[in-house]
Amino acid sequence: MRHLRAATLVALHLAALAAGAVHAAERTAPVKVTGGEIAGTRAGALRTYLGVPFAAPxxxxxxxxxxxxxxxxxxxxxxxxxxxxxxxxxxWVTNPKSEDCLYLNIWAPAKAARLPVIVWIHGGGFYGGTAAQPGFDGGNLAKHGAIVVTLNYRLGIxxxxxxPELSAESPDGASGNQGLRDQIAALRWVKDNIAxxxxxPGRVTIVGESAGGxxxxxxxxxxxxxxxxxxxxAESGYAAVPLYAGDTTQVxxxxxxxxGLAFARGLGAxxxxxxxxxxxxxxxxxxxxxxxxxxxxxxxxxxxTTYRHHRQNDVPLLVGWNAEEGKDLAPExxxxxxxxxxxxRELVAKLLGYAPSDALMARYPGATDAQxxxxxxxxxxxxxxxxxxYWANLQAKYGRSKSYAYFFAHQPAEPSTPCGYGCGAGHGAEIRYVFDNLGQDGRAWTRADRQLATRLARTWVxxxxxxxxxxxxxxAWPAYDGTNASVLRIxxxxELKAHPLPDFQVFPQLAE
Known part of the structure; x- marks a missing residue:
């Protein structure tokens, strides 16, 4: 799906300024990791390591x-x-781009000892994005008491x-999920090196938004x-693909x-x-x-099917979505x-992947263009x-670990220039709060905004x-039990008048 670019329309000069600040910082003592020794930078009580290889180019x-x-x-x-x-x-990603990109970044308090680890997986619809986006700077989040890691993974083609030839040359006879395998390789690197x-290494949390979710x-x-x-x-991440048997997203x-072969033949190769x-x-x-x-x-x-047979990696799960991301996601x-x-009716059927019932159409009418x-x-x-x-309910029903769900409806301070994507409580609006990274784009952030950023960063840590x-x-945040009452409203x-969700019966495929 070509979506999930909220909070990513950033200017290249911001990244350059950030890089310049890094060059001026004090170097850290060398740290031995897989492949050799690295030195990062230290500014106050924070150490930063950028561009650390976790795999061969x-x-x-x-x-x-x-x-x-x-x-x-x-x-x-x-x-x-x-x-x-x-x-x-x-x-919308203006950073330099290359196939040689399998690197990660680390932010760590100067006196860290056995701190929990947060590994961030960026969104971008699997076709775009980068861990170097300014909004993903992990420094402020790390100051709340965690080691923060962000990573790149292969995208698009x-x-x-x-x-077929890729599958034939692979030791396990499969091909096609190179980007996901990159994420797994990065997690192995974290397990081996983060101490x-x-x-x-026994308290690693994976966090992602949209395609990252x-x-x-x-x-x-x-x-x-x-x-x-x-x-x-998972923030606004539609679970693993596919979600259920018959899911039209399945490949x-x-x-x-x-x-892949048809694509290659079209290229004459x-x-x-x-x-x-x-x-x-x-x-x-x-x-x-x-x-x-x-x-x-x-x-x-x-x-x-994975959950019904208890084959999932059974860990505590926290998932949620935003109040207004439909306006961002629908066109994409x-x-x-x-x-x-x-x-x-045609577009409703395309969105759902099946012919909608009259009851569903009555709930989502379209008698006029505006409607x-x-x-x-x-x-x-x-x-x-x-x-x-539905994903949270699978974990609640079939898992030993608890699941938690949230609904983010807070309206951030308006930007000084018109906002075209991820506006209001749109897609990705929560990211700047989770990273405690308010103030990068000149908005008139309120006390409520800053308090929420502190609260969500502390919650994630x-x-x-x-x-x-x-x-x-x-x-207080109740474990999810399949009811709207167990979804934490933010x-x-x-801001919360539009919630809750409709009944499961509206979406029969999601009636687990």
Whole structure:
């Protein structure tokens, strides 16, 4: 799905300013990690390490292969600048881009000792994004008592491409989820190395938003990620793909390989050697829709089946969605913003993947163009929310660990210039609060905004530490039990009027 870019329309000069500040900071003592020694920077009570390799560059003959071991280096590597973003077609990412992109970043309090670890997986629809986005700077979050790690993973045609010859050369006979395998490799690196930075490898929490949240679902479902993390948080992430049997987003190995071969033939390069000889630009010129693939190794089945057979990585789960992200997601999911009365039923069916009932259409009417637009936005939000609540319910029903759910309705301070995406409580609006990164874009942040940022950062760190979002000075948060009453509302009374979700019966596929 081509969405999930909220809070990412950033100017390149902001990243350059951040890099310049890093260069001026004091160097840290060398730290030994896989591959050699690194030195980061220290500013006050915070240490920062940027551009740390967790796998070999996936270039040349390694293009599309599973991530390979880090290439060792001599001397002390200066981990002081972000690595390039992974090669991608997203024009809203202005950072330099390269296939050589498998690097991570670390923020650690200077006197850290056995602190919980938060590993952030960025969104971007699997076709865009980077860990170097200014909003993902982990320094303020780390100051609340955690080690924060952000990572890059392969995207688009380089991260989600299957081909019969790729599967044949793979030791496990599968291809297509290179980006997810990169995330798993990064988690292995964290398990092996994070203690050197004062982190506890037995308290690792994976956190992601949107496609990053979808990635969290994939990690929960994947046997290859077993024992690499102990808690999971997904912000606006529609679980692993597919969510349930018959989910129209499902792509199996055979279909994925056939799609990959057809793509290659369209380029006049049906064989793997020919594809590996092509330039990045030539491979990215044709349209490619990246999706996670049920190829039998990283993902074996839909998430519902995984849970029913108790095959998930059973860890405490915290998931949630925002009050107004439907207006951001609907045009990207449906591929159009032409929400008219004439097309209303057609677009509802396309969104859901099945013919809607009269009862559903009555709940989301479209007698006029204005009504159709409002209904599509709300339906998208509700459908998204139900998928997330459904996932929380799977964990509550079939897991030993608890699940928690939230609904974020707070309206952030308005930007000084018109906002086009992720506005209000839109898609990704919660990220700046979770990272405690208010103030980067000149908004007139209120006391309520700053208090909420402190609260959510503390909540995420508390969950990473204990497996529960409840703690001293934090609100009570009940475990999810399948009811709207167990969803924590985040926002004022006026902001929460649109909640709760409709009944399960409206979406029969999600009636677990």
């Amino acid at each position: 996936p270039v040349g003959e390694l293009r599309w292969r599973a991530p390979q071991p880090v290439v060792p280096w001599q001397g002390v590597r200066q981990a002081t600048t972000y690595a390039a973003a992974c090669a991608q077609t997203a024009v 380089f991260g989600f491409f299957a081909h 050197a930075f004062g982190g506890d 979808t990635s969290v679902g994939a990690m929960v479902a994947s046997p290859l990620a077993k024992d690499l993390f102990q808690r999971a948080i 199996d190995r055979g279909s994925a390989e056939a799609q 049906p064989h793997l050697a020919q594809l590996r000889a092509m330039s990045v630009d030539a491979l990215q010129k044709p349209a490619w829709s990246p999706r996670a693939i049920v190829e039998g190794q990283v993902l074996r089945e839909d998430l519902t 999911i449906l591929g159009t913003g032409d929400f008219t009365a004439a097309r209303h 159709a637009k409002a209904s599509i936005h709300q339906l998208t939000n509700d459908w998204w929310g139900w998928g997330i609540a 508390t969950f990473a530490s204990t497996g529960s979002p409840e703690g001293k000075g934090l609100p 926002g004022g009374d006026a």
